[in-house]
Structures are given as structure tokens and as C-alpha cells.
Amino acid sequence: MSLRDIPNLISLLRILLVIPVVWALVHERYVLALIVSAIAGISDGIDGFLAKHFHWQSRLGSILDPIADKLLLVASFATLAWIGLLPMWLLWLVLARDVIIVCGGLVYHYTIGEFELLPLWSSKLNTALQILLVLLVIIEQQWLPALHSVVTMGIWAVVASVLYSGFEYVIIWGNKAWKQRKQP
Template sequence: MCVFRILLVGPIVWLMIEEKFSTALILVAIAGISDGVDGFLARHFHWQSRLGSILDPLADKFLLVATFTTLTYMQLLPLWLLLLVFGRDLLIVCGALIYHFKFGEYELSPLWSSKINTVFQIALVLLVILQQEWLPQVATWSTTLIWLVVASVIISGSEYIVVWGTNAWRQMKKSS
């Protein structure tokens, strides 16, 4: 199902650029539902795999990066928000790479603050798309969600720094 979600990204972006927001919203909803079903099935039937644990967050991230970039390009989200979200993602990737090359294998499991951040980002994308055709009067909701995304980006990014910093400190202490 991860590959299916990744394949939906191109059509979603195209539909948004063409301002076919209703259809884009349906595809985003399908992607979200398939993500939930995929996660439920994996946990319920113990179908979890190393590949799935890598592909699932990548599919989510690919969809969010594409939709955030498109909405920013369309001037529906501010550029500074896109840069903040990208900055956090870059921090996480660079931190993981540095840790991996300095200390070896590290099991990267998403933090709760990161999951909350993803929920806020998805909610913001959905609300901005909804606003284009059905709910233009809910602009204050998107402003609130923007600030929730900002707060969760800062909190989750900081939490990754603390977790990796603590783990690195323990590794260095162990080896000395």
C-alpha cells in the first residue's frame, strides 16, 4: 500500500495545480485511509517488516513534501512554513546519517511528537484544499493549524536532537 500512496502523489499534485481541488481531496483522503488500513493490518496480523517500516514514513513524507511545495507554489501556504518544515526534515535526516556513520546502526522509530506533527501537517493540507472550494470562511482554522504545525515542528525537531544527543553521549561514554 505504501507504493500505492507514492503513486498517488503525482496525480494529487497535478490536480492541485489544475485547481481540481475536489478530486485532489478525494485522492489525499484515499492516501490517508490506505495509510491507516496499512498500519492497522500490519499491526493486527503482525505483517510488519523492515521494508515497510522504511517505506511507510517515506510515503507519508513524499506526499507531504509534494503537497506543501505545491501549496506554497500556489501561494496558499507561506514560504517560511515550507522552509521550516523542510529544515526539520533535513535536521532529522542529517542527524540520522551523522549518528549512523559515527556510531553505527540506529533503529529510527518515530517519536510521538513527530507523529503529532505529521497529523497537524496532513490536517493543514486537507484544510487548505477544502478552503479552495467548500470552506473559504474557515481561514482562521488554517491560521491556527499553521501555528500548531510550527509548534510541533519545533518540539519534534528539538526532541530528536535531545534523543540523538543523549544516545550519542551514552555511546561515547561506553567506548571510553
């Protein structure tokens, strides 16, 4: 164990934080859910800073970091849908986009060759809107029931960003695949 491992340990901590976030949401402990989510968000920034600033990037970190982010977000969405605070169809839409992207990447990898899946700006916006929606739902439940119309707008913003970013990945990677297949 060395200092270089700190970012990876922080990513592992974020994966473990999924459990208290889900527990807090299920038991309507919304302040705790916000606190743990904030810790996860801050730790995400810290591990990224440490990895880049001190050149502690690693292959493991490049895998753990997005897994930690996705697990926390999907677990929050799934829990909020399960307890009825988000529509179940929204969870399925979010999951379908992710599955399409992963499956498309695997098909590309095994039929054409290696690729580097860099996040698109629309994907980053999609993630930001999903995080914002989770926070809005929690804040609505704890303090501001009047936010319901804002949450509804957030749901539709997430729908738009999921569809747009999903189609953008399909179009970009479809075009790359088409060009690669046409080359001798």
C-alpha cells in the same frame, strides 16, 4: 508475488498517488485532491492493519510506508506553497526539520553505531497537524473561505510542532550520542 506483498503494493500505490494529488492542487481541483488524499490515508491504514494483523511486516515495508507518507505530505506542502496557499517559509521550515533529523540519524549511525529511530509522540502530533493543515487549506479553497483564520492558526500550530519535535529529536539523540561517546 504473494499475499505478504499486499502491504508493500499498497505503499507503492500511495507513492503513485502523489502525482494526482499534485495535479489536482495545481489545477484547483480541490475535491479531487481531497478524494485522492482520503484514498491515500485509508490505504495507509489498510496496509498497516494487514501487515500487523497477518504478520506481513517486511524490511521493504518499513522503508516504503514512511517514504510514501512523507512524499505525499511534502508534495502537498510544496505544491500549496508553490501556488501561494501556504507560505514558502513554512515549507522550508518543515523540510529543514526533516533534513536535520535524517542527517542527525546518519551522523549517529556512522560515528556511534546503529540505532532505531522510533517516532516520538511530538513527531506524530507534528505529522497530524501538517495533514490537518493541508486538509484545512483545501477545504478553505473549495467551500469555506471563512476558514482563513483557522488556517492561519493551523500554520502557527505546525510551526510550534515542527520546532518542538525537531528540538526534541536533537536533544534526545544528542544525549544518546554523548552517553555513547563517554563509554569506554
